[in-house]
Amino acid sequence: MRIATWNVNSLKVRLPRVEEWLAYAQPDILCMQETKLADGAFPALAFAALGYDAAHCGQGQWNGVAILSRVGLDDVVAGFTDGSEDETTEARLLWATCGGVRVGSVYVPNGRMVGSEFYEAKLAWLERLRQHLVTGCDPSGSLVVCGDFNVAPDDRDVWDPTKLHGGTHVSPAEREAVAAMREWGLVDVFRQRYSEDRLYSWWDYRAGDFHQGRGLRIDLILATRVLADRLSWALIDRFARKGKLPSDHAPLLADFE
DNA sequence: ATGGTAGCGCTGCTA
Numbered sequence: 001m002r003i004a005t006w007n008v009n010s011l012k013v014r015l016p017r018v019e020e021w022l023a024y025a026q027p028d029i030l031c032m033q034e035t036k037l038a039d040g041a042f043p044a045l046a047f048a049a050l051g052y053d054a055a056h057c058g059q060g061q062w063n064g065v066a067i068l069s070r071v072g073l074d075d076v077v078a079g080f081t082d083g084s085e086d087e088t089t090e091a092r093l094l095w096a097t098c099g100g101v102r103v104g105s106v107y108v109p110n111g112r113m114v115g116s117e118f119y120e121a122k123l124a125w126l127e128r129l130r131q132h133l134v135t136g137c138d139p140s141g142s143l144v145v146c147g148d149f150n151v152a153p154d155d156r157d158v159w160d161p162t163k164l165h166g167g168t169h170v171s172p173a174e175r176e177a178v179a180a181m182r183e184w185g186l187v188d189v190f191r192q193r194y195s196e197d198r199l200y201s202w203w204d205y206r207a208g209d210f211h212q213g214r215g216l217r218i219d220l221i222l223a224t225r226v227l228a229d230r231l232s233w234a235l236i237d238r239f240a241r242k243g244k245l246p247s248d249h250a251p252l253l254a255d256f257e
Numbered sequence: 258a259t260g261g262t263a264g265c266g267c268t269g270c271t272a
Binding site: 009010012013034036060061062110112130147150204205206209245247248 | 262263
């Protein structure tokens with residue numbers, strides 16, 4: 001089973017690239033983030049034509065997460081279900097069961113500046129996600145959390161730790177929030193397979209960062225141990241960051257036997 | 258050289 005995740009940065013603009021990528025990458029499941037679409041504008045028919053069922057949680061303009069699957073799509077849940085009022089006001093979380101795997105597509109808040117209210121909200125959001133796992137999920141089951149975490153788990157995942165020190169994505173509190181999910185039972189499957197640095201999934205559009213190798217690895221597939229033990233391959237598809245109208249993120253894919 | 262681009266949507270915000 002091939003599971004992939006891709007922050008597409010506007011599905012309206014990126015649909016041709018996503019269709020092209022589905023045709024050659026052939027994922028069984030694709031989690032998308034930053035669709036920037038209302039649910040009514042989600043191009044479900046375009047994906048159905050390629051053999052994928054789809055679920056979408058959107059708000060228009062900002063955010064928006066989706067799951068495509070060609071191995072079944074059931075028990076769809078949008079947003080948190082912990083009883084708070086803002087469950088889907090920001091469309092950042094979507095769950096579905098696909099081919100026996102509980103799949104989460106997540107778009108973690110950016111945080112903007114360390115210490116800002118947005119940064120505090122980011123930490124709270126990550127803790128809320130962990131609480132969802134603790135209260136509603138089984139670490140011995142088959143589950144993946146895929147998406148743009150807006151956190152680079154360690155210094156190997158950033159192009160220059162010195163320059164980025166003090167900013168978001170690399171702060172100890174953010175990294176501890178991701179580590180807490182590993183402690184619950186999730187494995188960063190890309191890092192399980194590759195220990196090298198400079199393997200990034202996002203590059204700023206500005207200043208030629210992609211071509212200069214200035215990126216971050218912030219898109220993750222976190223899998224429970226029973227799945228991670230069956231990992232056969234993983235890849236960040238940097239080719240998809242090239243060419244006409246690319247997203248600023250590359251897709252990440254992982255194969256499970 | 259302390260810059261720069263992209264998307265949304267129409268002025269400035271978000272990333």
